Amino acid sequence: MKVDSALIEHVAKNARLQLSRTECEAFLPEFEEILDVYKKLNGIDVTGVEPALQPVDLAPNLREDKIKASFSQEKALANTKHKKDGYFKGPRTM
Amino acid sequence: MSVAEFVKGVHDGQIDVVEHIHRTLEECKIINKEYGYLNLISEESAIAQAKLVSKKRKGAKGALAGLPVSIKDSICVKGVESTAGSAMLKGYIPPFDAGCVSRLRQAGAIIVGKTAQDEFGFGSFSTNTGIGFTAPKNPFDRLRSCGGSSGGAAGLAQKLSVPHVALGESTGGSIVNPASFCGVVGLCPTYGRVSRYGLIDYGSSLDKVGPIGKTVADVALALKVIAGFDEKESTTATVPVEDYPSFVKKDVAGLxxxxxxxxxxxxxxxxxxxxxxxxxxxxxxxxxxxxxxxxxxxxxxGIPTYYIIAPSEASTNLAKLCGLRYGAEEKIEGDFNTYFSEVRSRAFGKEAKRRIMLGTFTRMAGYRDAYYVKATxxxxxxxxxxxxxxxxxxxxxxxxxxxxxxxxxxxxxxxxxxxxxxxxxxxxxxxxxxxxxxxxxxxxxxxxxxxxxxxxxxxxxxxxxxxxxxx
The missing domain is CATH 3.90.1300.10 (Amidase signature (AS) domain)
Incomplete structure (x- = not known):
């Protein structure tokens, strides 16, 4: 796999980050060095191994499906200035 | 004085909780000037809480009555700015307490402030601070690191002269690493032992909240208070919580x-x-x-596995931080992609951007099986x-x-x-x-x-x- 600025820019776009040219240039060798660390996993055979998505086998502990008091709209909206008529206000999507 | 002795003093009316908290807050301020362990000292709410305990109202008979505790900045405390050390969350005032914080309050503990850390926990030296934050200094040599990412917690645990427990959080070693560098006891519990509700998440399958203190007995007592099932957090375990302090005096022969x-x-x-x-x-x-x-x-x-899984989870967790609802905001202009990207690019620090990039890459189509799935x-x-x-x-x-x-x-x-x-x-x-x-x-x-x-x-x-x- 070729690690170049096109790949870095593609990843940044997916990550919703705008990297400056300086940031991109600095990131390129770091990315290559870190991928070298990742390459170490090529040395281990995982055929037939189940992925571990969490470390402890916990039984699902779901609470009873009952309506309980929750945040008021006022509280939920308290941390933003972008609000209108009791709703969050965001940028246009289309 | 141990935490247990202090609490007994409060229960017996020998310690004036309000006077003690005033003294503790003054000491925190002095230490903070030199070492930078606290992003915020919650003076007003600490005094109010101390008054409640003193009037034998909330938590007066609790297992941690009157005890000063500090909370890592990535753990939400109601009404107290909680930033996870990031400019992205500057100004965020949680309208609720994290599960572990509620338990501390019920036990009568008094929250004195939010401790310094690597931004979102992304580091081992507490030097990967968010924009506008500074790195805490080692209590034994100010030119050296406290370790990380719970560096402020461990430094304060070492330096504060009064009984105190700090709550830290570990994803890849962030409780024991700073505890080691600061010469204190740090206990990272089993995943699911302590609720993650209200923890500003880094890696959801890895994050654990745990206590840091001067002695094993102190952290054992704090763990007993914060451990246990939380109906608001479905990955907490229903396994019974043991009486951890009782293990302090148990004979180790034969282990x-x-x-x-x-x-x-x-x-x-x-x-x-x-x-x-x-x-x-x-x-x-x-x-x-x-x-x-x-x-x-x-x-x-371990290292390649961790540094694939943790950034993968971090990049998805941090996707919600986009300049809406709370934290950093800009004037709303342009479409959502432009707006989100602008806020994120301005407010995330260097290491946060690096880990978001790495985690996005390891989960991307074409690379996911080779990196993320293999690591799991x-x-x-x-x-x-x-x-x-x-x-x-x-x-x-x-x-x-x-x-x-x-x-x-x-x-x-x-x-x-x-x-x-x-x-x-x-x-x-x-x-x-x-x-x-x-x-x-x-x-x-x-x-x-x-x-x-x-x-x-x-x-x-x-x-x-x-x-x-x-x-």
Whole structure:
């Protein structure tokens, strides 16, 4: 796999980050060095191994499906200035 | 004075909680000027809380009545700015308490402030601070690091003269690493032992909240208070919470401890080795059966596995931080992609951007199987190898970190990959969700050295038992 600025820019776009040219240039060798660390996993055979998505086998502990008091709209909206008529206000999507 | 003695003093009316909290807050301010352990001192709410305890209202008879506690900045405290050390969350005032904070309050503990950390926990030296934040300094040498990412918590635990417990959080070693560098006791519990509700998440399958304090008894008592099932957090365990403080005085004779052979030799500072061997001898003389064991896969593959899984999870968790609802905001202009990207690019620090980039890459179509999925399978092998070892041993001992606390100018010269290697001994217990404890076991040139004990899931009592034998 070729690690170049096109790949870095593609990843940044997916990550919703705008990297400056300086940031991109600095990131390129770091990315290559870190991928070298990742390459170490090529040395281990995982055929037939189940992925571990969490470390402890916990039984699902779901609470009873009952309506309980929750945040008021006022509280939920308290941390933003972008609000209108009791709703969050965001940028246009289309 | 121990935490238990302090609490008894409060219960018996011997300690004036309000006067004591005033004194504690003054000391916090003095320490903070020199060492920078607290992002925020919550003076007003601490005094109000102390008055409630003093009037024998909320928590007056609790297990931590009147005790000053500090909370890592990534844990939400109602009404107190909680930023996880990031400009992205500057100004965010949680309208609720994290699960662990609610339990502390119910037990009568008083929150004195939010401790400094690497941004979102992304670091091992507390130097990867968010924009506008500063790195806390080592309590034994201000030119050196406190460790990380719960650096402020461990530094304050060492420096504050009054009884106090700090709550830290660990994803890949962020409780024991700073505890080691600051010469205090840090206990990272089993994944699911303490609620993550209200924790500003880094890696959801890895994050654990745990106490840091001066003694094993202090952290054991705090753990007992914060542990347990939380209906607001479906990954908390229903396994009964043990009476951890009662393990302090339990005899360790007959326990079996595995000495992790890969943690000694090349790459480990000789002074660190010497002190950890001293601790092993101390356990042996108390009747513990210590014998060499090997954890080949965890040691050899822990770092790449962790540094794929943790950034993968972090990049999804941090996707919600986009300049809407809370935290950093801009004037709303353009479409959502432009707006989100602008806010994120301005407010995330360097290491946060790096980990978001890495995690986005390892989950991207075409790379996901080779990196993320493969790492989750290696994680399974790491867990299995530990489980096999725990068939023969009650605990494993190793150095916590293989070096002494480095100077800031040394850290500055490390590349990110070199930086990640510092976690070589701590990432695997974290990947496996195993409880682990840092015990101060010596000093070299005035700098503290820590030994790490690791046990099987939900065996925190044994950690307390063995840790106390090393005090």
């Amino acid at each position: 079996r401890v595995g000495i992790l052979k890969e943690s000694f030799g090349e790459g480990t500072d000789s002074a660190v080795e010497k002190s950890v061997w001293g601790a092993i001898k101390q356990l042996e003389s108390a009747g513990v059966d210590c014998r060499e064991i090997s954890l080949k896969i965890p040691i050899e593959y 399978k290696v994680r399974r092998l790491i867990i299995d190898e530990y489980k096999n070892v725990f068939k023969k041993c009650d605990a494993v001992i190793s150095p916590t970190v293989s070096i002494l606390p480095p100077r800031f100018d040394e850290i500055k010269n490390l590349t990110p990959a070199q930086n990640y290697l510092i976690d070589a001994l701590t990432v695997s217990p974290n990947l496996a969700g195993l409880p682990h404890l840092n015990m101060p076991v010596g000093k070299h040139n005035g700098l503290p050295i820590g030994a790490m004990l690791t046990t099987d899931h939900f065996k925190e009592g044994v950690l307390v038992q063995l840790g106390a034998a090393l005090e």
